Amino acid sequence: MIRGNGGELHQLAEGDTPVMTTAQGGPVADDQNTLKVGPRGPALIEDFHFREKIFHFDHERIPERVVHARGYGAHGYFETYESLAKYTRADLFQRAGEKTPAFVRFSTVAGSEGSADLARDVRGFAVKIYTKEGNWDLVGNNIPVFFIQDAIKFPDVIHSVKPEPDRAFPQAASAHDNFWDFISLTPESMHMIMWVMSDRAIPRSFRFMEGFGVHTFRLLDAKDESTFVKFIWKPKLGLQSVVWNEAVKINGADPDFHRRDLWDAIQSGNFPEWELNVQLFDQTFADSFDFDVLDPTKLIPEEILKPIPIGRLVLDRMPDNFFAETEQVAFMTQNVPPGIDFSNDPLLQGRNFSYLDTQLKRLGSPNFTHIPINAPKCPFAHFQQDGHMAMRNPVGRTNYQPNSRGEGPREDPARGFRSFAEQIDAPKVRLRAESFADHYSQARQFFNSQTVPEQKHIAMALTFELSKVEAPVIRERMVAHLLNIDEALGATVADKLGMEKLPKPADAAVTPRDDLPASPALSIIQN
Numbered sequence: 001m002i003r004g005n006g007g008e009l010h011q012l013a014e015g016d017t018p019v020m021t022t023a024q025g026g027p028v029a030d031d032q033n034t035l036k037v038g039p040r041g042p043a044l045i046e047d048f049h050f051r052e053k054i055f056h057f058d059h060e061r062i063p064e065r066v067v068h069a070r071g072y073g074a075h076g077y078f079e080t081y082e083s084l085a086k087y088t089r090a091d092l093f094q095r096a097g098e099k100t101p102a103f104v105r106f107s108t109v110a111g112s113e114g115s116a117d118l119a120r121d122v123r124g125f126a127v128k129i130y131t132k133e134g135n136w137d138l139v140g141n142n143i144p145v146f147f148i149q150d151a152i153k154f155p156d157v158i159h160s161v162k163p164e165p166d167r168a169f170p171q172a173a174s175a176h177d178n179f180w181d182f183i184s185l186t187p188e189s190m191h192m193i194m195w196v197m198s199d200r201a202i203p204r205s206f207r208f209m210e211g212f213g214v215h216t217f218r219l220l221d222a223k224d225e226s227t228f229v230k231f232i233w234k235p236k237l238g239l240q241s242v243v244w245n246e247a248v249k250i251n252g253a254d255p256d257f258h259r260r261d262l263w264d265a266i267q268s269g270n271f272p273e274w275e276l277n278v279q280l281f282d283q284t285f286a287d288s289f290d291f292d293v294l295d296p297t298k299l300i301p302e303e304i305l306k307p308i309p310i311g312r313l314v315l316d317r318m319p320d321n322f323f324a325e326t327e328q329v330a331f332m333t334q335n336v337p338p339g340i341d342f343s344n345d346p347l348l349q350g351r352n353f354s355y356l357d358t359q360l361k362r363l364g365s366p367n368f369t370h371i372p373i374n375a376p377k378c379p380f381a382h383f384q385q386d387g388h389m390a391m392r393n394p395v396g397r398t399n400y401q402p403n404s405r406g407e408g409p410r411e412d413p414a415r416g417f418r419s420f421a422e423q424i425d426a427p428k429v430r431l432r433a434e435s436f437a438d439h440y441s442q443a444r445q446f447f448n449s450q451t452v453p454e455q456k457h458i459a460m461a462l463t464f465e466l467s468k469v470e471a472p473v474i475r476e477r478m479v480a481h482l483l484n485i486d487e488a489l490g491a492t493v494a495d496k497l498g499m500e501k502l503p504k505p506a507d508a509a510v511t512p513r514d515d516l517p518a519s520p521a522l523s524i525i526q527n
């Protein structure tokens with residue numbers, strides 16, 4: 001330490017302390033005072049150290065994610081239980097006991113980067129597995145279905161849930177007119193809404209959440225034979241949620257509650273774990289449902305098709321740097337290794353387009369795969385070159401294929417990615433299949449699967465949320481949908497909202513099925 005001429009203490013390099021340098025590597029003599037004409041100024045523009053330091057600070061922020069802005073990540077590994085060679089040629093599933101490095105980011109969807117952890121919201125559950133055949137990103141949520149059936153509606157659902165454009169509130173809350181207006185005009189969202197109004201949307205911590213790939217994917221074996229698959233992460237600790245009044249208090253007292261929980265657990269060696277389960281089925285089985293397995297607002301009930309555990313994910317290390325890893329990680333549904341393929345789910349197809357685009361916008365360069373958290377951990381070779389921030393360029397003269405020098409990487413039809421050769425013969429149209437038309441049966445099934453206290457929580461959440469809606473017509477439209485899901489639920493919410501008379505149940509494109517058991521009569525939130 002030495003004392004500057006203003007009497008202030010300066011820390012100086014001594015012993016093993018490295019000398020501070022500029023970004024150009026030049027050693028710095030004084031990091032406390034700008035270069036001035038005399039001790040009282042003015043400052044000199046020649047002070048390159050000051051300019052570089054402030055310039056860099058001014059550019060520290062990158063755009064937050066357009067959705068899932070608030071998130072928290074951790075490193076770990078995926079361990080395969082048994083060989084799945086019978087179903088897939090994906091290398092990570094060939095050998096029992098194989099461990100593959102992984103990075104996970106949990107998130108809320110609607111809130112900004114600085115919002116509170118316990119918001120009533122969907123949680124993102126995005127997993128990047130660094131396989132020997134490239135990165136596999138399973139970009140899922142903690143809810144097995146989604147609000148919309150077609151990706152073209154994604155900007156609308158997200159605009160509606162985010163703060164309203166004129167007033168810029170409410171922050172990170174679905175309790176407002178825009179959201180419920182959109183939802184009440186979008187009956188396909190009813191199943192998801194039941195989940196979002198349930199305790200699932202206020203998990204106790206990330207460690208007590210399930211994760212779902214949502215869409216139907218395909219596994220392809222060595223002969224490119226296809227098996228449909230749904231992916232489900234099940235937490236070893238089981239499922240736990242908080243109730244709304246706990247969530248409100250926690251948000252006030254500690255908005256970082258979920259972050260802190262994951263940090264504390266991992267730092268104390270209490271590594272959280274999830275089992276990866278699959279529901280496997282073929283086309284004949286898919287055809288036996290009265291819903292479409294390509295419709296992301298539907299799930300395959302576990303009672304009908306039991307999930308099989310195929311491996312486990314263990315999170316055992318926090319990132320060294322939050323920005324470098326958790327903020328810069330770029331998940332993309334289109335990152336799949338050979339042996340895993342997409343289905344024609346129209347939401348998945350849209351996502352496969354969207355993520356590359358959004359990463360370019362957010363990270364600013366087509367070379368975002370050069371950032372260590374995004375780079376594959378297997379050997380890779382291609383002729384992509386140049387662009388902003390290029391860290392790797394082709395070495396030598398050859399940067400194209402084919403070339404007569406026999407240089408550089410070549411394709412390998414045997415080991416490379418091959419799509420399932422599905423036969424499709426259909427007109428080009430903007431239509432939705434009839435098989436996507438039933439919006440109430442699974443919403444009702446979910447409501448009926450809940451215990452009476454859980455059903456009460458759903459009714460209370462709906463009442464609370466809709467009580468914030470100013471336009472009576474929106475509340476009525478919502479109650480009209482609820483009546484199609486469960487009459488007692490609709491009637492209770494209407495009563496609690498002070499509606500004088502019940503609206504007519506919403507027109508349903510498909511008559512709701514009444515062969516499903518009705519829920520116990522409810523006077524849900526009386527006490």
Ligand code: HEM
Pocket residue numbers: 064065066067068071105106107123124125126139140141145146151154213214215296329330331347350351354355358359362
């Ligand atoms: C981000 C899941 C639908 C566009 C994310 C993230 C998750 C996720 C988990 C956060 C990734 C992270 O932690 O960095 C899902 C699920 C969906 C869905 C499960 C439906 C089943 C869609 C659709 C679109 C979309 C339909 C667009 C067509 C985006 C975008 C981001 C994002 C633009 C921000 C990515 C970034 O900046 O890193 N999504 N999403 N998502 N999603 Fe989705």
